[in-house]
Amino acid sequence: MNGEFTVTGAKILFRIPIFGGIAVSETIVNTWIIMALIVGLCLFLTHGMQVHARTKRQIIAEFIVNKINGMVGENMGPHFLQVGYAPLIASIMALSALCSLSGMVGVFAPTSDLSTLLGWSLLVFVLITYNKFRAGGPLGYIKGYFQPIPVLLPFNIISEFATPLSMAFRHFGNIASGTVIMGLLRWALANLSHAIFSLLPGALGRILGNIPLLQVGIPAVFSVYFDIFSSCLQAFIFCMLTMMYIGSAAEE
């Protein structure tokens, strides 16, 4: 209880014995569990659909699809809606939100591992580059680095890589800072309740001093902001930035 406060990364659960042992960490296992959850949720929401929505779950499914379609159409334009970017955005948002929220049930949140976010932002980087190629051709893509004057070439290259990196760092930093602050709060409350209840005389003080009574309820208030609000906001922002960067890459 009076131990040191430490922050650990994802633990390695087991190793796949090929190529000299590929490490499988908590991040990968939790991500796969959450992916299975999302697939199950999709199947549950969409099975037995009718032309006119009669069940609650079909109404919820239609509401989600309409919202995402509206968001993609508004921020990226009708072309991207036809090509099929809405499912991508919806899946990133669902995965991001559920991964961050999974930290609340005590498991290691995959989004508090930088590798997850770097993977997602790599996907965004590939899509941005693809759309720049598609819009201007190879020549137009190279020309884009010499805009507005050729002297700015190094800065343009840096900003090309800074976009996905800052997206990954932003998401990671927000979720990780929430985890650290909540951990510090629980640790401080445990120590505080030990210090206070140990002052009680006799056996009562010894028993109550070892139970972190102050941990009941108080962290929940902070959890509303650091876990629920922050997780949903970061999922929304990651998707909005993805849409904006891809949309503006196609316009150039």
Next chain:
Amino acid sequence: MNEQLWTKAIVMGSSAIGAGLAMIAGIGPGIGEGYAVGKACEAIGRQPECKGTVQSTMLLGCAVAETTGIYGFIVALLLMFANPFIGKLN
């Protein structure tokens, strides 16, 4: 032995000070976000019917403004829990 201990103590202490200094980066986003939210409140006060748009734009802007603070936080986190300098001692 004693010298090694001293070196480690100095490295750890300097890292803690560095982590504290890195978190000074939190001042900038604080001021910036406060300014953005204040302006958003003004905008909603002037045009309450635009509340939804103003709110989502403000949240997006706040998240982007936060980036520099997050960089500082990541540096502090590295210095505190994944210190690259202690490994170089031996």
